[in-house]
Each structure stands twice: as C-alpha cells, then as structure tokens.
Amino acid sequence: MSPRGRRTVITAALSLAAVMLWPSAAGAAEEACFDRATQPYTSVVDGHLHFRPFGGQAVPFEEMVGYLEQSGVKHASVFGIGQRLPVDSPCTYYLDCPGTPVLPSLKNDVVNAENVVDYKPQDVDLALSMTFPDLAHPKTVPPGMRLLDKEFPGMFRWMGEVNLVKQAILPNLAEPADLDDIRRWAPFMKQLRERGMPLTIHSDLGNNDNPTEFLYLMREVLERYPDNKIVWAHMGLSKELTTMDPDRHIAIMKGLLDRYPLLTLDLSWRVLEDTYFSKPGIREKYAAFFDDYPTRAIPGTDFVASRDKSYEVYAQELEVTSRINKAMGDEAFRDIALGENYFRLLGIDDTAPPICTA
Ligand SMILES: [Zn+2]
Secondary structure, eight states: OOHHHHHHHHHHHHHHHHHHHOGGGHHHHHHTSBOTTTSOOSOSEESSEESSOSSSOBOOHHHHHHHHHHHTOOEEEEBOOSOBOOTTOOOSSGGGSTTSOOBOOHHHHHHHHHHHHHHOOSSSEEEEEEOOOOTTSGGGHHHHHHHHHHHSTTTEEEEEEEEEEOGGGGGGTOOOOOHHHHHTTHHHHHHHHHHTOOEEEEEOOOOSSOTTTTHHHHHHHHHHOTTSOEEEGGGGOBTTBOOOOHHHHHHHHHHHHHHOTTEEEEOOSHHHIIIIITSTTHHHHHHHHHHHSTTSEEOOOOEEOBTTOOHHHHHHHHHHHHHHHHHSOHHHIIIIITSHHHHHHHTOSOOOOOBOOO
C-alpha cells in the first residue's frame, strides 16, 4: 500500500471510530469529504498526458512534474508520443510538415523511464506508459516490451497512447492498422492481460462526411480482445469529426460500454469541450451520459510537452478539459474527476474522498 493510501485508510478508520464513539464528533468525518462548493472542479488525475513532443525540445521533466504539483494533479500517465518526427527534421508539429514521416519510437519511452528513475517524484504518482507500439507492425511489439522490461523492470504500468487510425497523421505517411493487423496483436494483448495493463488507443470514429467510417476497427479490437482493459482516447472524436449528432455518438458509446465491460472512455483533449460539450444543450446530454455510466470514464488533458509551452498552457488545458466535471452529479464527479476510475484501472491502492453532502 502506498503511504498515501495507508494514510487514507487510517484517516478513514479514525473518522469512523470517532463517529461511532462520539456522535457529536461527526464533524471530524465531514472534514475528510470533498466539498464541491469550495474545492476546485479541475480533475486531480491526468490520464492522458504526453511528456514528450512530436519533435524538438520537451518541457524538462522536473518542470513538467512541477506543473502537475502546482495545478493539484496527484496522479498522471507518462505517455511518450505515438508519432515522432525524424531527429533531423526542423518540424515540431506534424501538421506543419505533410510528407515528413512520423513513426512511433522506443526513444521517448526510454527517455521518460530514465527521467522517472533519475528524479523519483515524491508528491505526484506517475504511471509510465509504453508508447512505442506500431499497431500496423505488431510483430515488433513483444521485442520492444522485452527491451523495456530488461532495462526498466516492473516500471511500465500502461501502454499507449497508440494510434489505430488517426486521420490527422495520414499525410505524414503513417500507416493505419487494418483488420488483419488487429488479429496479429494477440501475443502482446495476452501480455497486457497478464499484467493487468490498460491500453489507450487513439482511433478516430470517423469524420464529418462519414461519422462512423472507422467504427468497425474499434469494434474488431473490442470483439477480439474483450478481456483487455481498453481505453478509447477522446471517445473517438477529433478535429475531423466536429459535427456528429451527440445523441448518435452517445448511443454508440453506450452500446459498446454495455457489451464490453472492460472498455473505458478517455475524455481528454480540449477539442471535446470546444466542439461538443460547450455547445448549448450538449453539455447536459454528455453529463447525463456520464451520470448513467459513472465508472466508465477517465479524464485527461492530452497536453503535449513541447518547449514552446508553459505552465499557463497546461493549467488552461486542465481547466478547459475539466469544465464538463461541473455538470456531472456527485457520483460521476468522484469517479471521474477525483480519480476513483483511474485508481481502479491501474490497480492503485488509493481512494477518492466522499463528496460532502449539504
Ligand atoms: Zn494524445
């Protein structure tokens, strides 16, 4: 048990004892609860955070950890990036340079792991993730896992974000995985199951011309690997899919959540707030959806730590991606924003505080 987890249990046990022994001491227990009226609505876990940029310099690791501490984030994923520009490219963002190849690479995972070893952050729990897998070439995945296991035994707790289909990088010679590739994922999916490691997949649902163009790919993954913990990044939404009918989107998500109990939705990326949640009437629809399925989503910023960004950018992305939290009921707020789902997904021995009742 982590020191924090142990503290939580001890605190909870003492509070309970106080209430049982002295009913008038109920105030002591109430202090441990989370007061939504006075405490921040920003999420305390960041389940989708890229410590490495597409190319060029990164925000130094310690500085990035400082951003988390400063903004009240206690747990975060340490993703590399699923599309890395060549080291000799002057590009820092793939959209600025179509034709320049972007490919996943082990380099970022090694750098992230080295940083965690060197700096050993105390106040933030970081979940190292393997971001190198190229899903269109699944044979390369088990050897990569072996290499990271050998160099950093037991340190990696997550895989992703990996790209199944990401339309934004198709001009950069990225090859989307097909049905045949998905079948050939079996060896590494077995290893992930055995380790209880979640897999965060970026797979565009579709685009404005055909909102469900690529749904069949995600269905194939879920149907073939129902016992893997799969996290669907951005619920399949993207800058290419900004006009989907929310009722239709929510109905598809509910159908999949009902059929696949280990599927988790990733609510990261400000594009979700900017193009869906912030529109009149739509926030309420999504909040009602999360209230119906409170245990099935995790929050995240999708911040990419390139050196041109500062704390202000991280804080803003956290605030924007957390606005949906305000519309959720207490149960979904606790499970999603306060981290209960994140803890369960990763097997972290921690628990979110109860929400104070008025
Ligand atoms: Zn991402």
